[in-house]
Amino acid sequence: MNILVIGPGAIGSLWAVKLQQDGHRVSVIARQTKSPYQVQFGEQPCSFRNHQIEDIRNADLILITVKAWQISSALSPLIHLIHPDTMLVLMHNGMGSLTSIGTLLQTHPVILATTTHGAFKPSPSRLIHTGQGETFIGAANEKGCQCQFLTDVLHHALPEVYWHHQIEHALWRKLAVNCVINPLTALHQCANGDLATPEFQGIISALITEITAVMIAENIPVSLEELTDHIHQVITATAKNHSSMHQDVFHQRKTEIDFITGHLIRTAGRHGIPVPENEALYQQIKALEKQWES
Template structure:
């Protein structure tokens, strides 16, 4: 397939490298025109091997025109400004796959992209950039794909395409379930690690248990109102499992706060609060974390 990866950060670079290795023609798209030309990228594997450098073409309009697939891996708040300038160059049959943390990122652009086959994706693979030209695969995970519109339902074959590049990949009939489950975990881990500037594993300490329990109680109430089948016990076990499995990891929100970058809190806890309001459910503990992160962001915005 002809594939353009929009936003070659850690996850975008990871997928670009593996899709290229799987035999696809992969090009990158940066938000800055100065990145046009060749973009060298190497991969550091879980076995700590460094794979050969691949030169990717970047910001090539011709690649957009011939793209079978647009994989958009920018942060949730970057989706609209990154995607809208590109759609004029795409063939109507180009499949758009959006892979972001959180939920609701496509809502503001849906009317303008709904005539394309649209697929939403979520992944638990871990990755980080050591520098602009190298990505390290830091944790094995699972990727799930699902249709976001009627024409997207014809794209079930993408699970095989993605799975061949970087397993395990599953196609799900209702992507909202996996998205909500990941959102729930992110609502706990991301803001707490960002506020306390700690790795994920620190949240297993006794001092965090009452806070996590209070957060999950509110999250479960909203998820049930949204039609998701879950329990506080089930979700608590899943959160604990992720904290243990990723104990050495630093959440993206923790890193964003540390480097004074805008976070994705509006599309994680902010989305939860928005849905809670629609169902008239009080979520004071999640609201408190949301306000703390927004205050932290505001400090350097004002500076």
């Protein structure tokens, strides 16, 4: 297939490399450079065509791996070049980004993806696959429903990949985990595993109670007990990891809070559900971001 990756950061480069190694013609739209995009993966130097208009026009599949808040600015200059049959896969943390691609939703097959693979770029030209994970994909619109075959394509390149008939269920589960782990580890500048200590149990339990109420109002199949177990399992399984928001705050970069806790708060508001504990974390992260901006 002709595959274009928009935003070959850590996770985008991992998919670009794996799909190229699997025999696909992969090119990229990278921000910094118009020359070929090169990245070292282990012993393997990988090179991709970059910023070629014909690659945008001829793409069968476009993988959009920028951060949630970068989607609109990354796609807007390219929209007029993308063929209506080109499949668009949005792979990022958080929810609510579809509003920024409203027009494409009416014309193109759109697929949402969530992954637990870990990828890290210690330098602009080096890529490390830090953790094996799994990826769920599912349709965001009617045309997207016809793209189930993509599961095999992606799975062959970087397993495990599953098709989810109600992808929003998988996205909400990931959102719930992120709403707890990301802001807490960012504000306390700690590893995920530190959230298992007694001092965090009160706040974690209060956050999960609020999140569960919102998910139930959204008709997501979940219970307080099951979600609590799931989130604690993730904390244990990723104990040594530093969350993306922890890293963003450390480097004083804009975070994805508006698409994580922000999405929860907006949804809670629509249902009239109070979420004061999540709101407090949201405000603290926004205050930090404002501080850096000024």
